[in-house]
Amino acid sequence: MAQDHYDVIVIGSGPGGGSLTARLAKTGKRILLLERGDYLPRSQANWDAKTVFVDGAYQAKETWYGGDGRAFSPALHYYVGGNSKVYGSALLRMRERDFEAVRHVDGISPAWPVSYAEFEPYYAEAERLFAVHGERGEDPTEPWSSGPYAHPPVSHEPRIQKLSEDWAREGLQPFHLPLGIKLEERNGKPTPTSTCIRCDAFDGFPCLLNGKADAQVMTVDPTLAAHSNVTLLVNATVTTLETDPAGKTVTAVNVTREGRDERYSADIVVVACGALSSALLLLRSANAAHPNGLANGSDQVGRNYMRHNMSVLMALSKEANDTVFQKTLALSDFYFASRDWEYPMGLIQMCAKTQPDQIRGEEFPEWTGFLPNAPFEMVARHSMDFWLQSEDLPHPDNRVSLGRDGRVILDIEQNNREAHDRLRAKLSDLLEPGGAYTYLFERSLYLGKNIPISGTAHQSGTLRFGADPAASVLDLTCKAHQLDNLYVTDASFFPSIGAVNPTLTIVANALRVAAHLEERLG
Ligand SMILES: Cc1cc2nc3c(=O)[nH]c(=O)nc-3n(C[C@H](O)[C@H](O)[C@H](O)COP(=O)(O)OP(=O)(O)OC[C@H]3O[C@@H](n4cnc5c(N)ncnc54)[C@H](O)[C@@H]3O)c2cc1C
Ligand code: SF4
Numbered sequence: 001m002a003q004d005h006y007d008v009i010v011i012g013s014g015p016g017g018g019s020l021t022a023r024l025a026k027t028g029k030r031i032l033l034l035e036r037g038d039y040l041p042r043s044q045a046n047w048d049a050k051t052v053f054v055d056g057a058y059q060a061k062e063t064w065y066g067g068d069g070r071a072f073s074p075a076l077h078y079y080v081g082g083n084s085k086v087y088g089s090a091l092l093r094m095r096e097r098d099f100e101a102v103r104h105v106d107g108i109s110p111a112w113p114v115s116y117a118e119f120e121p122y123y124a125e126a127e128r129l130f131a132v133h134g135e136r137g138e139d140p141t142e143p144w145s146s147g148p149y150a151h152p153p154v155s156h157e158p159r160i161q162k163l164s165e166d167w168a169r170e171g172l173q174p175f176h177l178p179l180g181i182k183l184e185e186r187n188g189k190p191t192p193t194s195t196c197i198r199c200d201a202f203d204g205f206p207c208l209l210n211g212k213a214d215a216q217v218m219t220v221d222p223t224l225a226a227h228s229n230v231t232l233l234v235n236a237t238v239t240t241l242e243t244d245p246a247g248k249t250v251t252a253v254n255v256t257r258e259g260r261d262e263r264y265s266a267d268i269v270v271v272a273c274g275a276l277s278s279a280l281l282l283l284r285s286a287n288a289a290h291p292n293g294l295a296n297g298s299d300q301v302g303r304n305y306m307r308h309n310m311s312v313l314m315a316l317s318k319e320a321n322d323t324v325f326q327k328t329l330a331l332s333d334f335y336f337a338s339r340d341w342e343y344p345m346g347l348i349q350m351c352a353k354t355q356p357d358q359i360r361g362e363e364f365p366e367w368t369g370f371l372p373n374a375p376f377e378m379v380a381r382h383s384m385d386f387w388l389q390s391e392d393l394p395h396p397d398n399r400v401s402l403g404r405d406g407r408v409i410l411d412i413e414q415n416n417r418e419a420h421d422r423l424r425a426k427l428s429d430l431l432e433p434g435g436a437y438t439y440l441f442e443r444s445l446y447l448g449k450n451i452p453i454s455g456t457a458h459q460s461g462t463l464r465f466g467a468d469p470a471a472s473v474l475d476l477t478c479k480a481h482q483l484d485n486l487y488v489t490d491a492s493f494f495p496s497i498g499a500v501n502p503t504l505t506i507v508a509n510a511l512r513v514a515a516h517l518e519e520r521l522g
Contacts (some may be wrong), residue, residue, distance in 0.1 A: 006032040007521060009253050009266035011238045011281070014082020016490035017272030018219030019129060019507045023514035025227040029521055032264060033220070033230060034255060036237040036273075037078035040085045040216075046208040047201040049357035058086060058206060065403070067411035074276070074410070074456045080234060081216030082274060083457065084503065088203040088327065088387070089180045089212050090349060091132045091504040093123045096143040097336065098498035105343040106416040107393050109496040113466050113476055116143055122508035122515075127178075130213040130507060134178030141332040142175075154179050155188045157323045160350065163384075164329055167430065177330040177349050178504075180213030198325040203352030233257060240285045241269065243483070247289025250486050268485050268517060272510070275305070275492035276400050276410070279462035282473075283402050295463075295480035300473050302401050304394035305412070306461040306497040309346075309420035311388045312443040314354050315431050320381050326353045334426055335499060345423040346390030346499040354383040354443065385443070386427060390420040391499045394461050410456075458502050460491035477516045478509065489513050 007029035010017045021033050040058065045051040052058065060076040079085045096116040102109040124146050126132075133151040136142070153176030156164060164174045181202075182195035190197050196211030210217045223230055235258050242252040250269045255262040271278045279302040283293040293301045327350050334345035356376035393415050401409050428440050466472030469481035478493050480486040489510040491502050 004032070004264050006030045006264065006266040008032070008268045008270065008517070009034065009264055010270045010272060011253070012036075012082060012272035012274065012277070012490065013080050013215060013220050013232070014272060014274060014490065015084050015130075015215045015219075015503050016082075016274075016506045016510045017270065018081065018215035018223075019126070019510040020270060020272065020489045020514045020517075021230060022129065022219040022223045023511055024517060024521075025223045025230045027518055027521060028229050031230045032266065033232045034236045034238055034253070034264075035080050035232065035234050037080060037082075038234045040077075040079040040081070040206050042206075042208055044208065046206045047199070049201075049205075049355035052086075052205050053358050062408075064408040064410055067409060076274070076277070076456060079216070080220055080232070081214045084214035085206050085216065086204055087212075087214065087457075087503065088351060088501070089214070090327070090330075090501045091127065091130055091178050091180045091213075092347075092500040093143055093145070093508075094119075094498045094500055094505050095141050095335065098496070098500075102336075102344060102391075102496075104391060104393060104416055105418050109391055109393055109498075112495055119505075119508055119512065120144075120146060122511045123504065125511050126504050126507040129511070130180035130218050130504070131182055132178050132180050132213075132504070133176075133183065135176045138173070138175035139330070139332055140173045140175075141335045149178070152185075154181065154183060154325070154328050155185055156328045157188070157325065159321050159323045159384075160326060160329050167331065170430070172331060172333050172430075174329055174331050177328055179327070180218070182211045182213060182217070200324045200353055200355065202325060202327055205352075236262070238273070238281060241271075241281065241294055241486070242285070243287060243289055243294070245289065247287070247482065249484050250294075266485075268487065268521070270487045270489055270513075270517075272488065272490045274490050275459040275462045275494075276408075276456060278488055278490055278492050279400050280402065280408060282463070290482070295473055295482050295486065297482050298470050298473060300396075300464065300471065302462050303396045303399040304461045304464055304495075305398045305400055305410070305459065306392050306394055306494065307412075307456060308389040308458045308497060308499070309392050309414065309416060310390075310455060310458070311420065311424060312351060313386045313388060313424065313427065314441045314443050315384045315386065316379065316382050316441065317384065318382070321353070321384050322381070323353060323384075326350050326385060334423060340426070341422060343419060344391060344499065345419050345426065346388060348423065348427055349387045349389075351385050351387040354380045354385050356380045358443070388420065388423050388427060389458070389499055389501070390416060390423055391497060392416050394464070394496060400462060458491075458497070460494040460497050460502055463488050463492035464495045465493040466495060478513045487513055487517070 184194040285294040330349040465474035
C-alpha cells in the first residue's frame with residue numbers, strides 16, 4: 001500500500017491536536033491532521049434543547065461497559081474541534097498549588113513534574129488563542145499571571161449581578177467566569193458586528209454562529225486558511241500505529257477513511273484523540289515489541305483516569321429569573337481548605353439556563369410532589385443553574401481497557417465524594433439566607449444521565465507524564481518514554497486534575513509541546 005510521508009501527523013482535531021497544529025503550522029513543515037469525525041452540521045437544530053440534550057443527536061453512538069458489565073453511552077463527540085464543539089468554554093488556569101501535592105480528605109493529589117511557572121507563558125498564549133474574556137484580580141485563588149486578559153469579562157445580567165453582590169455582602173469573593181467567546185459587548189449588549197449574540201444556548205449546545213471559541217473555530221479553520229502546508233482529512237479514523245521491529249519508532253499510521261484502508265507515516269506522530277480514545281489507540285496498537293499496548297512498558301496506559309466529581313444543580317425560586325446568558329459568575333472560596341473544612345471542596349460556577357425541554361427530559365421523582373401542575377416553561381423561567389466540580393484523585397484501578405472481545409471497559413470507583421457533597425451543601429446554604437431560592441434539584445441530562453460513568457466530559461489522566469518511566473507513560477515533553485517519535489497532547493498527560501475545567505491546561509500544554517517540537521524539527 002502506498003504510504004504518504006509527512007513531517008508531522010496529528011491525530012485528533014480537538015483543543016489538544018488543533019492548538020498544536022496551529023502553532024506548528026508556522027514552521028512550514030508538512031503536517032497531516034487526521035480526524036475521525038466530520039464538520040458538525042450547522043443547522044437550527046444546533047440550538048434545540050431536545051435535539052441536543054434529550055435526543056443526544058451530536059453524541060457518538062457508542063456502547064461501552066462499566067466494570068460491572070453494565071452498558072452505557074460515553075459523552076463523546078467526534079467532530080472537527082472534538083468535544084469543544086459542545087463545551088461550555090469556561091477556560092481557567094489551574095491554581096499554582098494544583099501543580100504541587102495537595103492533601104484531600106481521601107488522599108494526596110500528586111504534584112506535577114513541572115511547575116506552574118513553566119506553564120505560565122503557554123497559559124497566556126492559550127488565553128489569546130481562545131479569546132478568553134476575564135478580569136484578573138477578582139478570583140481569590142487565581143495564580144499569578146504575566147499580563148491582563150486580552151478581552152474584558154463577559155458582563156452579568158441584572159439577576160446574576162445581584163447574586164454576585166449578595167455573595168460579596170456575605171464576605172465571599174465571586175468573580176467573572178473566564179470564557180472563550182467571540183463576543184464584543186457595549187453596555188451589556190452584543191455590538192452589531194459581534195459574532196456571539198449572547199443567546200440562551202451557551203453550554204452544551206454547538207454554536208450555530210461559530211461564536212463559541214472552540215477548537216474548530218479558533219485553531220483548525222484559521223490554520224487551514226493561512227497555511228497550505230497543513231492538510232486535514234476528515235472521517236479518517238486511526239485504527240492502529242505500527243512500529244519498527246525494535247519498537248522504538250512509529251513507522252506507520254493506519255487509517256480507515258470512508259470505507260478504505262490508508263496508511264501514512266511521519267517523522268513525528270502526535271496523538272490527541274481525547275484521554276480515553278488515546279489510551280485505547282495505544283492499547284489497540286499492541287505488537288511484538290509492545291505486547292501490552294504501545295508505550296505500555298510501565299503498565300500505566302489507561303490507568304489513573306480522572307473526570308471530576310460534578311453536579312449540575314437547578315435552584316428554583318419564587319421570583320422569575322429572566323437571565324438569558326447566565327454563565328458569567330463563579331466562586332472559588334471553597335477551592336482549597338477554608339475555615340469550614342481543612343480540605344479542598346471545589347469550584348462553583350453558573351451554567352446555562354435550564355430550558356423547558358431539558359426539564360421535560362429529566363427524571364425528577366421530586367416533581368410529582370412539588371409543582372404537580374407546573375408547566376415546564378414556568379419551572380425553567382424560575383430556575384437558576386449551577387455547575388459544581390470537585391477534584392477526584394488518580395487511582396490505578398480507575399482505568400479504561402479493552403475486553404477480550406474488543407469491547408471498551410471503563411472502571412470507576414468514585415473517590416473524594418465527601419468534598420463534593422460538602423460543596424453541594426455549601427451552595428444550598430448560600431442560597432438560603434435571602435429565602436429567595438427554595439429548592440435545589442439535580443440536573444443530569446447536561447452531562448449524561450448517569451454522570452459517574454457516562455460523564456466523560458472532563459476525561460483526563462490515562463497516559464500521565466512524569467520523570468520516572470516505571471510510573472508514567474510520557475516524559476516531561478509528553479513524548480512516550482519508550483518511543484522516539486510519539487507524542488501525546490490531550491488531557492491524558494494530567495497527573496492530577498485540580499478542580500478547574502481542563503481545556504485551557506490542555507491547550508497550554510499542547511502549545512508547550514509544540515514549542516519543544518519546533519526546536520526538535522529545526
Ligand atoms: C458538554 C461538555 C461541556 C464541557 N465544558 C467545558 C468547559 O466549560 N470548560 C472546559 O475547560 N472543558 C469543558 N469540557 C471538556 C472539553 O470539551 C475537553 O476538555 C476538550 O475538548 C478535550 O480536548 P482534547 O483535544 O483532549 O480531546 P477532544 O476534544 O475529545 O478531541 C479529540 C478528537 O480526536 C478525534 N479522535 C478520537 N479518536 C480518533 C481516532 N482514532 N482517529 C482520528 N481521530 C480521533 C475525536 O473525534 C476528536 O475530534 C466540556 C465537555 C463537554 C462534553
Ligand atoms: S451565546 Fe454566543 S457563542 Fe453561545 S451559542 Fe449563543 S451566539 Fe453562540
